[in-house]
Amino acid sequence: MAGFAREVARRVFASELRDSDLSFRENEEQYAPLYLITPTGARCNRVLVVGTLTEKDNLGDDVEYWRGRVADPTGSIFVYAGQYQPEAAQALAATEPPAFVAVVGKPSVYETEDGKRLISVRAESVRRVDADTRDRWVLETAARTLDRIEAFSEFVAAGGADGFSSGSELLKKPSASGEGADIGKALLHYTPDLERYREMVAKAADFLKGGISGTDAGAKAETAERVAPAAAADWEEVSDGEIRRLEDLGEERDFYEDEGPEGGEPIEEEEIFFAGREKASPRKRR
């Protein structure tokens, strides 16, 4: 019992998750949790993604291995569930796209042989939800992302070249060191264009505006009718973008097929779940 604290499910938009490829362990011990650091500095061992399941496929042969694509107003992300996530796999199998789903899962990064890092979510649970839940998630994720963008720009402004020159400043404030260190890692690895992520959040807010308008009183009655068609139109637009992305991910399919002698086999559990840095083929970064 002791020694275990449940990891928070972070709120990160698909588009930001897709940009993420920095994973690390806090220490070298066997059971140290793995974290994904996103460009705005979210430290994720678990995420909650609520969006539209736009497609699903069973990639497995003997054993079912399901892959779903979940889209939010900013982009989409692949979600996987296999024999080690039987409930999530079952739920994915039983859900006909398009449908709103809430996915709780672990982000996983894996690297293709040419050094391309791909991000997906290994689902712990997949559940159908309603449009209200999706909207709530978009609002919440927008707010959390803004929190991070603000913290990030403060960090850059305060730190700049000298603020942490010795590292001792960070250590003096243990409460801030976690977040500061995460932002530091994100800054170093991604050098993110914060404006781009601000625009991403603005896109999500516009999406909500499209679905919810008028006064609070009026909106209550209207929401049910207005959200559905407006949302449908937005998803159409998103799926246009998706076609391009699908092509980008052509390599991902190749990755499966070229992987090892058992070509075409689904990737093993441990491969999918944060392919370790040890496994990653060494390559030059920047």
Place this chain on the structure above:
Amino acid sequence: MKEAVEQILARLRDQKVEVPADEVESRLRLLVEKFGVPEAEASRSVVNYFLKEHGISPAPFAARKSERVKVGEVNGPDRWIDLEAKVVELWEATSSAISQTGLIGDETGTIKFVKWTKSDLPELELGKSYLFKNVVTDEFQGRWSVKLNRTSGIEELASEVKASEAPVGGGVQEMKISQISEPARWIDLRAKVVQLWEPASETISQTGLIGDDSGVIKFVKWTKSELSDLVEGESYLFKNVVTDEFDGRFSVKLNRTSKIEPLEVEVEVSPQEASFSGAIVDVQKGSGLIKRCPICRRMLTKGVCGEHGKQEGTYDLRIKAVLDDGLRVQEVLINRERTEGLVGISMEEAKTMAMEALDHEVVKGVIEERLLGRYYAVSGPTVDRYILVETISPVSPVAAREVADLAARIKEAV
């Protein structure tokens, strides 16, 4: 900077990697001066960078320079240090990865230590003093600890180190529960046993919650303490118990040096109220239709009570769930009455469902179907890490006002 460059070059040479010093220095300067990365972190990053360049996967390094410090001087994680300290307490290891854990101390204070199984270091003995060589500091929730790993060394000292906080006697203070603010303090408490839980391990004879008029706190009574059993609802004077902290929450431990005296006058307990709003991200084991021991109300596992053996059991319906707002998690317990209202099935219906499916788990499935991934606001008294839910309602749909506020925030950002 020069020294750091030398260290990096030395570490690279250990891995048979030769890199010009100026390349190392310029990369290090870039990280430290331009990006404000702490020097230790930057050094590690530079080493890893060049190792990667040469196709070597980063490995732990032994050749670190550790400094001799006092326990009270530990003020940051990831520092490699030497300590002369006495083993003040040994605790039960919570994982097979840990060979020993507990507290070590010198005249400036005490600090938790963890000796990894993989370290292959000799056993430490309680009360003996050692030189701990090349141990690494760590931080969790603002508390420091030291880790003993493969590169660490232990040498027994001939002379004893005086540890500041002796575990027995001296300076024990009677406190209110809400005043507990740090681990490893020896205190007296007047409190009532609010709840007894099923101990998770044989090393624990009793665990649960005790409370006074300032709050409630988890307690653990070790089997080794050989203290008499506490009774739920009774009040006691708990003498010389030690505080502990995990994940920001405090608890008290009753061990061999502790004493328990029953109190004639009942201690009044005031529960702490809390509310939380977030998505339900997990419906935990033990949710749904369960059977309880008729004697102690503990949940039966396959018809067996941990304390009272095989029992017929009485049915109950409840939910153990995790709410999550993206920043924190909150565990909640929802009783039968509120579960029935929330999920819309009575316990009788739940029993029928279970009977038809020949499986109690079917009820948990229905609960998951209704709740998982959805947003709820809850409130109620807190008990240890749980909120005992008194009110629960779905979070209302996003209002135009909230979207407008968000849009305003976006305008101001960056």
